[in-house]
Structure formats: C-alpha cells, structure tokens
Amino acid sequence: MEAHEVKVQVLSDEESWELFKKNAGDVVLSTGIKELAKAVTRECCYLPLAIITVGKAMCGVNDVRVWKNALKELQQSNLEVKGMDDVFVQLKFSYTRLRNxxxxxxxxxxxxxxxxxxxxxxxxxxxxxxxxxxxxxxxxxxxxxxxxxxxx
Structure with a gap:
C-alpha cells in the first residue's frame, strides 16, 4: 500500500477571525469584546477545530469579564500543557465551560x-x-x- 503525505496548513489570521465570528456570533463585534475575541481567536493557534469549538463555547456571551477570563484561561492552558496538541487545550477549555x-x-x-x-x-x-x-x-x-x- 502506498502512502501519500498531505500537508495541512493552518488558517490565515483573517480566515480564523471569520470562522470564529461565524461560530461565536455577532456578540464578538461589540465594543469591548471585539479585541478580546480576536485575542481568543489567536490563542486557538489558527486551527479550525479549535476555533469552532471555542467559538461555540463563547457564543452569545456578552460580558467583557467572561471574555477576559476566557482569554486568561486559554493563555494559561497553553502554558500548562507544553507538548500537548493545541486542539486539546481548546477542547479542555470548551469542556470546562459546559453548563452541567x-x-x-x-x-x-x-x-x-x-x-x-x-x-x-x-x-x-x-x-x-x-x-x-x-x-x-x-x-x-x-x-x-x-x-x-x-x-x-
């Protein structure tokens, strides 16, 4: 059996932001949230699965303090889990945000x-x-x- 290597590239900054907005909703365009949302998007390391997962976890959240906390959690998670795939960090983040x-x-x-x-x-x-x-x-x-x- 012959194997072929396929290179999968991450999204651009603009593509990442568009995908995040699509999943998090219009709340990311609110004053005070937009820049935090963009920073959260960057913490997803331009990975589509991570962006979708975190975007859906933050969908409809219009409290600036919650966004600041989410950004801090993602940044700390990225530091704590050295060597772990970035997607797992965002999945862990999304899991902890589930309601019950x-x-x-x-x-x-x-x-x-x-x-x-x-x-x-x-x-x-x-x-x-x-x-x-x-x-x-x-x-x-x-x-x-x-x-x-x-x-x-």
Missing amino acids: SELKSCFLYCSLYPEDHEISSEELIEYWICEGLIDKRETRDDNMNKGACHFG
Missing part, C-alpha cells in the same frame, strides 16, 4: 467512538438514555427531544 455534569458526561461519551466515526444523533441519544446520562422522560419522543437539546 449531564452535558459533560454526554460529551465524554462521544470520545468512546473511534476517530472519524460517523455518529448518528438518534443512536447516540438512545445510548445516552440507556446509560442514564440524560434523565428519562415520559415517552420516547420526550427522551429524544431532551437529548436533541444537547446538540443545539
């Missing part, structure tokens, strides 16, 4: 799947229900609706 232990458990459950495995949301929600990761509702439809909230 239920969401964190559901997030961790996804790590049981092999890399690049296509995961059906309905199948995943069924597993979450069976494992007790989301509280059981009166009907199957209610359970599926509750699980679907975790994808929003």
Whole structure:
C-alpha cells in the first residue's frame, strides 16, 4: 500500500477571525469584546477545530469579564500543557465551560467512538438514555427531544 503525505496548513489570521465570528456570533463585534475575541481567536493557534469549538463555547456571551477570563484561561492552558496538541487545550477549555455534569458526561461519551466515526444523533441519544446520562422522560419522543437539546 502506498502512502501519500498531505500537508495541512493552518488558517490565515483573517480566515480564523471569520470562522470564529461565524461560530461565536455577532456578540464578538461589540465594543469591548471585539479585541478580546480576536485575542481568543489567536490563542486557538489558527486551527479550525479549535476555533469552532471555542467559538461555540463563547457564543452569545456578552460580558467583557467572561471574555477576559476566557482569554486568561486559554493563555494559561497553553502554558500548562507544553507538548500537548493545541486542539486539546481548546477542547479542555470548551469542556470546562459546559453548563452541567449531564452535558459533560454526554460529551465524554462521544470520545468512546473511534476517530472519524460517523455518529448518528438518534443512536447516540438512545445510548445516552440507556446509560442514564440524560434523565428519562415520559415517552420516547420526550427522551429524544431532551437529548436533541444537547446538540443545539
């Protein structure tokens, strides 16, 4: 079997910012937040997965203090985890920002799947229900609706 090397490049500064804005929303254009959001974007090391993950974690956050704290956490994480892929730093950041232990458990459950495995949301929600990761509702439809909230 012949192997081919494919060079994957990081995004440019402008591409990174556009991707971050798309995932974090218009709040990043607010006075006092824009420069912090750009700094947060740079902490994602121009990596698309990191930018998307952190952008979604910060979506709708309009408190300057929360942005300052997020930037500081990312900077400290980058210093603390020398040698670890930058994406893992942003994933850790996003994980710690999840609202509750239920969401964190559901997030961790996804790590049981092999890399690049296509995961059906309905199948995943069924597993979450069976494992007790989301509280059981009166009907199957209610359970599926509750699980679907975790994808929003």
